[in-house]
Amino acid sequence: MVDYLHKRKRIFLASGMVLCLAAMLLSIFPGVRPTVLERTLAFVVIPLQRGAQSSVAWVQGRFSAITDNARLLNENADLREENARLLFEIEQLILAGEENYTLTALLEMRQRFPELPTIGARVIAQNPGVLRSRFTIESGTRDGVYAQMPVLAGDAVKGVVRYAAHRHAEVITIFDSDFSVAVHSVRAEVSGIVRGDTQLARDGLVRMDFISDTANIMPGDLLVTSVYSLIFPPGLPVGTVVSVHPNPDGLTRHALIEPAAGTDRPQMVLVVAELPIAEDYQAQES
Amino acid sequence: MLRIFLLAMLLLANFIAQTTLWPELAILGVVPDTAVILIVSYGMLRGEIEGAIFGLAVGLVADIFTGVHVGTYALMGFVMGYVSGKPFKDYFKDNFFLPFFVVMVMMVLSQLLAYMVHIVFVGRLEFWFFVHAVALPTMVYTAALAIPLYSFLHYCNNKVEAYEEKRRAFFENK
Numbered sequence: 001m002v003d004y005l006h007k008r009k010r011i012f013l014a015s016g017m018v019l020c021l022a023a024m025l026l027s028i029f030p031g032v033r034p035t036v037l038e039r040t041l042a043f044v045v046i047p048l049q050r051g052a053q054s055s056v057a058w059v060q061g062r063f064s065a066i067t068d069n070a071r072l073l074n075e076n077a078d079l080r081e082e083n084a085r086l087l088f089e090i091e092q093l094i095l096a097g098e099e100n101y102t103l104t105a106l107l108e109m110r111q112r113f114p115e116l117p118t119i120g121a122r123v124i125a126q127n128p129g130v131l132r133s134r135f136t137i138e139s140g141t142r143d144g145v146y147a148q149m150p151v152l153a154g155d156a157v158k159g160v161v162r163y164a165a166h167r168h169a170e171v172i173t174i175f176d177s178d179f180s181v182a183v184h185s186v187r188a189e190v191s192g193i194v195r196g197d198t199q200l201a202r203d204g205l206v207r208m209d210f211i212s213d214t215a216n217i218m219p220g221d222l223l224v225t226s227v228y229s230l231i232f233p234p235g236l237p238v239g240t241v242v243s244v245h246p247n248p249d250g251l252t253r254h255a256l257i258e259p260a261a262g263t264d265r266p267q268m269v270l271v272v273a274e275l276p277i278a279e280d281y282q283a284q285e286s
Numbered sequence: 287m288l289r290i291f292l293l294a295m296l297l298l299a300n301f302i303a304q305t306t307l308w309p310e311l312a313i314l315g316v317v318p319d320t321a322v323i324l325i326v327s328y329g330m331l332r333g334e335i336e337g338a339i340f341g342l343a344v345g346l347v348a349d350i351f352t353g354v355h356v357g358t359y360a361l362m363g364f365v366m367g368y369v370s371g372k373p374f375k376d377y378f379k380d381n382f383f384l385p386f387f388v389v390m391v392m393m394v395l396s397q398l399l400a401y402m403v404h405i406v407f408v409g410r411l412e413f414w415f416f417v418h419a420v421a422l423p424t425m426v427y428t429a430a431l432a433i434p435l436y437s438f439l440h441y442c443n444n445k446v447e448a449y450e451e452k453r454r455a456f457f458e459n460k
Contacts, residue, residue: 005335016338016364023349023357038350045301045351052306060310 102268108155116233118152119144119271124168126265133176133201135265140167148231150272156237156260157181157225158269171269174238174259175201183208183238184226190215191226194238194257204263205242208255217255219243233272289446293328293340296442300324301347316423318431321348322396325363326370326389327436331379331443334371341367358403366392379440382433389432390425397421 005012121139139145141164149161151171159173160181172179173196180195190211197207211217221241225232239257246253300320308317321344329337345363349356370388377384401421404411 009335012335012338013368016342016368017361020342020345020357020361020364023360024355025357027356041347041350045298045347048298048302049306052302056306056310 098267102266117273119273121145121169121269121271123265123267123269133173133179133196134162135171135173137169137171137269137271138167139271140165140169142166144273145169145271146273150232150236152236152270152272153261153266156239157232158261158266160231161271169271172196174206174261175204175263181232181238182226182229183223184234185217185221185223185241187221188216188218190217190221191228192255194223200256204258205256206239206259208241208257209252211244211253211255213246213251213253215253217241217244217253222260223257288449292442292446293343296324296439297340297344297347300344301351304348305351313427314423316420316427318427319393319396319424320428320431320435321345321359321363322366322392322428323389323432323435324439325367326392327385327432327439328443329367329369329371330374330377330385330388331440332371334368337367337371338364339367341365355403362396362399366396382436382440385436386429386432389436390429393425393428394421397424 119139121137121143123135124138125136137145137151145161146164147161147169149164150157151159151161157174159171159176159179161169162172162178163170174181174194176196177198178196180193182191183194184191192208192210194206194208197205200207208223219241223238223241225234225236225238227234237260239259242256242258244253244255304317304320308320311317325337325341325344328340332340341363342360343363345358345360346356348359348363370392374384374388397416397420401411401413401416404416
């Protein structure tokens with residue numbers, strides 16, 4: 001065959017070129033495509049192309065980490081930087097959210113006791129100790145905070161100012177054994193004294209004493225500050241009765257109270273100012 | 287028969303590589319035209335008739351799948367195979383540099399032809415832009431692959447010729 005064509009080179013050359021030119025001219029007309037040939041070739045070529053493309057993609061995937069090393073390093077550095085920035089922003093947002101929460105709570109407290117003159121104070125330190133029953137606020141006599149002023153957290157009694165310096169003050173909480181407040185049961189019309197107890201404080205409880213043996217007090221009763229309290233204004237929630245126990249003398253009983261202000265250290269507290277006894281301290285100190 | 291089978295495999299492998307592998311290895315947006323290397327190499331190894339037929343087949347496959355106008359690449363392949371086979375019938379086949387230069391020359395011609403085809407069928411294209419953005423990088427990239435591909439084809443051709451010689455001798459002795 002090849003030998004035959006070698007003898008007729010000119011014819012071969014001419015026919016080849018004419019064939020190609022004819023194909024070119026034919027293909028100018030729309031709709032004229034070698035569909036049978038195309039389909040036959042596609043039957044073989046397409047699966048091979050698909051396989052080759054998959055192989056190339058696989059190889060590229062394997063080596064992309066090497067070829068894109070510099071780009072990946074830069075991208076990694078950028079992402080780390082962005083991550084650090086975003087973490088910082090998230091931290092700021094969390095802090096702002098917490099501050100917003102406490103300020104809202106403080107505002108609600110102020111709105112709940114509009115007749116009470118109050119001073120908002122930030123808790124700046126938890127005083128060391130086993131029970132951690134004392135903390136420091138950043139308001140002092142400079143801001144109108146004096147010893148024996150009631151301290152509220154949320155809408156409940158949290159403690160009392162034990163000592164006030166010029167720029168700060170120390171607060172003893174309801175769990176502290178030095179703390180006591182006259183209380184009154186809203187439902188049972190029973191009065192008593194709530195005070196901190198070192199052992200009960202571990203369980204997040206305080207003790208109510210001087211309950212008459214005949215008093216109709218029971219678990220779930222809400223206790224508020226009594227009109228007999230010299231420090232606290234009447235009607236402030238103190239806690240809820242958890243259990244009632246008889247005393248050895250057989251004449252009185254005591255109750256275990258869960259403080260309404262909770263056991264957590266608050267971030268902001270409200271100091272009730274201008275109470276008679278505090279004014280006495282104020283006069284003494286000045 | 288073995289030769290036809292091998293050429294078909296070569297044609298297919300080249301087409302698949304040109305449509306899948308080479309685009310992934312593109313440099314400055316250009317891909318090597320290995321079809322030109324194969325056509326030129328085969329034409330130089332086997333003469334103008336076989337070169338032209340192989341060129342026609344390679345071009346036709348490219349035309350059918352990628353060409354807008356069937357016959358363009360086929361004509362280019364046909365002419366290239368014939369021209370590269372005609373003057374180098376009796377040259378020393380182990381000389382790898384001659385195919386390199388012939389590939390370069392054929393690349394220039396094929397790029398010029400591609401430019402003209404573009405002008406005729408697609409539209410105006412600035413010549414110098416085409417030269418420095420397409421033609422020159424493609425030529426350089428293709429030329430870089432000319433010697434290894436020619437070597438491979440030369441090796442395959444030797445093997446097939448040895449097989450054919452043995453087969454011919456077998457039938458003649460019978």
